[in-house]
Amino acid sequence: MRFHGQHQRNRVTLPDITSMVDVVFLLIIFFLTTSSLVRATVSEIDLAEEAGNVEASLEERGLVVNVTPEGLYLVEGDAVPLDSLLGMIAAEADDEAGLADVEVLVRADKDAPLRPVNALASGLVELGVRDWKLATRVPPGVAPTASRNAPERP
């Protein structure tokens, strides 16, 4: 008769849900926090529908500048005047590489006039920033252009 031993084995296998619930709630808090940050960085902009010449990367560095249909610059959800924006871009410069490594992604609304984009582009030229990208929305049914090569710099 070994009833006692069996009872002990069953008691040992009881799982503790408390720690699992803790982990689940920590994950929920993490995802809630990070998703709101992503939303603040990338504003809802109606981009031009083009296939582009390079794919968007998930690990894009640099500054994301959104341009609204009214011509306002939005950085992380806040409207920023051009002077301050250029100051922010200049502040991104590395001590060693300078502004050569600064990347600027411009997400401009397709219905916005080119005036704010031109003003920003002229400011980037004056600062010495050459690495800029224009965001497009991949049209439905069109594969992102992974096969295309990035253009050579003149």
Next chain:
Amino acid sequence: MDFTQSKRSARSRLMGGLQLTSMVDVIFLLLIYFLLTTTYTPPEARLTPALQAERVSGGAAADLEPQVVHVELVDGRPGFRIGERVLREQSSLRNVLQQLPKDAGVFVRGAHDAPVGFGVAALQAAYDAGFFKVTYVPAR
């Protein structure tokens, strides 16, 4: 005598601490919450034209004169102009650019009052036509 019933009840009494029903309820509620609150982000791509300031031309012309696509309002409507030729459609611009030599590259100059969509369309047409040296020149 039904020993199986007594065995099952004894086991459930021992394992009774684990209530999966409430856990499944919570998980489904969370799933529904995330499904409702998640916003679908359409896939994006990038255009990477070079950047150059507009210069007032003076002196001798270069050996290879680059083609310039002007994006501007023509008769009150946005369009593309190459020399005297005015094009309204991106496909027409692409066809014209395909016939041009590629070595000199192409410059896209966007006027202030033209919409961004047309500037982006001109850049895309240049890449689609086979140009590798595509430069955006902001209007002064």
